[in-house]
Amino acid sequence: MIEIKNLTKIYKLNKKQMLESKTKNPMKTAVDNLTLDAHEGEIYGLLGPNGAGKTTTLRCIATLIKPTEGEIYVGGHEVQKEPEAVRESIGFLTSDIKLDEQFDVDYMFGFFGRLHNVPQDVLAKRKEELFTYFGIKDFAHKQIKELSTGMKQKAAIAVSLVHNPDIVIFDEPTNGLDIITARSVTDYLRKLRDDGKLVIVSTHIMSEAEKLCDRIGVIIEGNKVAEGTLAELLKMTGTDDLEDAFFELYKERKGEL
Numbered sequence: 564m565i566e567i568k569n570l571t572k573i574y575k576l577n578k579k580q581m582l583e584s585k586t587k588n589p590m591k592t593a594v595d596n597l598t599l600d601a602h603e604g605e606i607y608g609l610l611g612p613n614g615a616g617k618t619t620t621l622r623c624i625a626t627l628i629k630p631t632e633g634e635i636y637v638g639g640h641e642v643q644k645e646p647e648a649v650r651e652s653i654g655f656l657t658s659d660i661k662l663d664e665q666f667d668v669d670y671m672f673g674f675f676g677r678l679h680n681v682p683q684d685v686l687a688k689r690k691e692e693l694f695t696y697f698g699i700k701d702f703a704h705k706q707i708k709e710l711s712t713g714m715k716q717k718a719a720i721a722v723s724l725v726h727n728p729d730i731v732i733f734d735e736p737t738n739g740l741d742i743i744t745a746r747s748v749t750d751y752l753r754k755l756r757d758d759g760k761l762v763i764v765s766t767h768i769m770s771e772a773e774k775l776c777d778r779i780g781v782i783i784e785g786n787k788v789a790e791g792t793l794a795e796l797l798k799m800t801g802t803d804d805l806e807d808a809f810f811e812l813y814k815e816r817k818g819e820l
């Protein structure tokens with residue numbers, strides 16, 4: 564359902580970025596020849612430390628930025644050749660989605676529904692389902708700016724999934740959320756998986772990857788250094804939990820910590 568073939572993304576740094584990164588090289592390779600497949604009915608996790616290239620990979624899949632090299636197929640559509648078809652089949656979520664502060668959730672949901680050409684009767688059903696699941700009805704008519712972080716995140720999820728996409732891409736799904744909101748989000752991702760959708764998430768939180776993901780790709784410095792189910796990763800590293808497995812892979816790649 565998602566097929567990434569030899570994805571490389573190189574950013575050209577401006578002077579300020581070069582100064583900040585303490586480098587004289589203006590070319591920054593964020594993703595380096597990455598290949599992976601993810602399928603319907605699974606939650607695939609990109610696990611890696613800060614700066615590993617997770618967000619860059621997800622943004623390339625979502626057609627938000629262009630790969631430097633390589634090909635990405637989403638439901639058979641190549642991201643650079645058929646970006647509209649790709650955008651129609653995905654919902655892209657991050658923890659910092661900004662909905663327009665002056666509108667209310669109800670209006671935003673309808674607005675994005677119309678943008679995706681969702682018929683009125685289908686839209687009404689989607690609204691009922693998503694607003695009920697995330698407890699949005701209580702604050703559906705409040706302006707976004709009046710909402711708490713958790714409420715905003717729930718609203719953003721509902722709005723981003725208005726068109727019932729087959730593929731849900733979520734960058735750091737529980738970032739900034741309290742434990743209760745985080746659980747309702749991860750439970751919803753499991754439900755989507757159980758409904759046969761592909762969910763692809765990025766995280767640096769070991770426990771989240773361990774509990775949530777059916778398969779995990781470990782990304783370090785833009786490279787996929789290992790991939791498998793939790794059991795497979797533990798077996799290949801001879802460890803008992805994902806944190807230890809991650810450090811084994813990290814040491815293998817970078818030498819001692």
Ligand SMILES: Nc1ncnc2c1ncn2[C@@H]1O[C@H](COP(=O)(O)OP(=O)(O)OP(=O)(O)O)[C@@H](O)[C@H]1O
Nearest residue numbers: 574576591593611612613614615616617618619620
């Ligand atoms: N727009 C950009 N311009 C220049 N460099 C960038 C840009 N976006 C990301 N980078 C760099 O590319 C590398 C990978 O960043 P990316 O955000 O993809 O990593 P990540 O694994 O998602 O990290 P995090 O968990 O911190 O979000 C980092 O070194 C980052 O500084």
